Amino acid sequence: MTSPTSNETAKSQEPIEEELPLPKKGFLGSTADELKMVVWPSRQQLFSESIAVILMVTLSAASIAAVSRFYGWGASQIFQ
Numbered sequence: 001m002t003s004p005t006s007n008e009t010a011k012s013q014e015p016i017e018e019e020l021p022l023p024k025k026g027f028l029g030s031t032a033d034e035l036k037m038v039v040w041p042s043r044q045q046l047f048s049e050s051i052a053v054i055l056m057v058t059l060s061a062a063s064i065a066a067v068s069r070f071y072g073w074g075a076s077q078i079f080q
Contacts, residue, residue, distance in 0.1 A: 041049070
C-alpha cells in the first residue's frame with residue numbers, strides 16, 4: 001500500500017467541471033433575460049392586490065390627516 005503523492009492529492013481536490021464564463025450581454029439583453037424569469041400575476045390576483053394597496057394608502061392618509069388635525073387643534077388651543 002502506498003500513500004498518494006502530492007500531485008494525486010491536488011488532482012482529487014480540483015473541481016470536476018470548470019465553469020466557463022458566461023458570454024457578456026448588453027443591458028437590453030440582460031434585461032430581456034430577467035423579464036423572461038418574472039412570474040406575472042393573474043388578472044384576479046392583480047385586481048385584489050391593487051384594491052388592498054389602494055385601501056391601505058387611503059387608511060394611512062386618513063390616519064395621518066387625523067393626527068395632523070389633532071395636533072393643529074391642540075396647537076391652536078395653546079397658542080391663542
